[in-house]
Amino acid sequence: AQTVTQSQPEMSVQEAETVTLSCTYDTSESDYYLFWYKQPPSRQMILVIRQEAYKQQNATENRFSVNFQKAAKSFSLKISDSQLGDAAMYFCAYRTPESTTDSWGKLQFGAGTQVVVTP
Amino acid sequence: DGGITQSPKYLFRKEGQNVTLSCEQNLNHDAMYWYRQDPGQGLRLIYYSQIVNDFQKGDIAEGYSVSREKKESFPLTVTSAQKNPTAFYLCASSIDEDGDYSNQPQHFGDGTRLSIL
Numbered sequence: 557a558q559t560v561t562q563s564q565p566e567m568s569v570q571e572a573e574t575v576t577l578s579c580t581y582d583t584s585e586s587d588y589y590l591f592w593y594k595q596p597p598s599r600q601m602i603l604v605i606r607q608e609a610y611k612q613q614n615a616t617e618n619r620f621s622v623n624f625q626k627a628a629k630s631f632s633l634k635i636s637d638s639q640l641g642d643a644a645m646y647f648c649a650y651r652t653p654e655s656t657t658d659s660w661g662k663l664q665f666g667a668g669t670q671v672v673v674t675p
Numbered sequence: 676d677g678g679i680t681q682s683p684k685y686l687f688r689k690e691g692q693n694v695t696l697s698c699e700q701n702l703n704h705d706a707m708y709w710y711r712q713d714p715g716q717g718l719r720l721i722y723y724s725q726i727v728n729d730f731q732k733g734d735i736a737e738g739y740s741v742s743r744e745k746k747e748s749f750p751l752t753v754t755s756a757q758k759n760p761t762a763f764y765l766c767a768s769s770i771d772e773d774g775d776y777s778n779q780p781q782h783f784g785d786g787t788r789l790s791i792l
Binding site for chain 2: 601668
C-alpha cells in the first residue's frame with residue numbers, strides 16, 4: 557500500500573521569504589502522479605501544483621515549484637516570495653494510474669503541513 | 676460558473692439517525708468522490724464513483740452509503756452504524772480524459788461539517 561508522509565506539522569515563514577514543505581511517499585510503482593493541495597481556513601481544497609513521475613523536469617506554477625526526487629521518493633514544495641494569502645494547510649497527495657491492478661487510481665493524502673505567514 | 680455544490684454547510688445528527696449529505700456538480704465530470712477529514716489528519720476516501728449507477732468502497736466505507744443515479748449527483752448517507760460521524764466531509768469530482776483519471780486533479784466542494792447532537 558502506498559503511504560504519504562509529511563513530517564512537518566507546521567512551518568512559519570515571513571512575508572516575501574521562501575519556505576519549503578517536505579513530502580515523502582512509499583511506492584513500488586514506476587508510473588504515478590503527485591499533487592500539492594492547499595486548504596485555507598475556508599476549508600476548500602485548492603490544487604496548487606502537480607507532477608507526473610515520468611517527467612524529470614520539476615513542475616512550477618508562478619511562485620510555487622516542486623523538487624521531485626524520484627529515486628528518493630521525495631516531492632517537496634517551495635513557496636517563494638510568501639504572501640499572507642499563502643497561509644493554509646498544505647497536503648501532498650499521491651495517485652497511481654488507473655491501470656494499476658491493486659489500485660484504481662486512488663488519491664492518497666498526507667497528514668498536512670500548516671503554513672503560517674508572518675508580516 | 677461551473678463547480679461542486681455541497682449542502683448543507685453544517686449538519687447535526689441525533690443518535691440512531693441517518694443523515695444525507697448532498698453533492699452536485701455541473702462540471703460534466705464522470706468521477707465523483709467522498710472524503711472524510713478529521714482534525715490534524717489528511718483526507719480519507721469513503722466512496723467513489725466513476726460512472727452512473729456504479730460506485731466502489733474506499734478505505735473507510737463502513738457506516739456510509741452512496742448512490743449515483745445521475746451524473747451530476749452523488750449523495751452520501753451517514754447511517755446510524757457509523758459510531759463516530761463527527762468530521763468534515765468533502766466531495767470531489769474529476770474528468771475522464773481518455774478513460775484515465777489518474778493525471779487529472781480532483782475538484783472539491785466547500786465541504787459539510789457533521790456533528791452529533
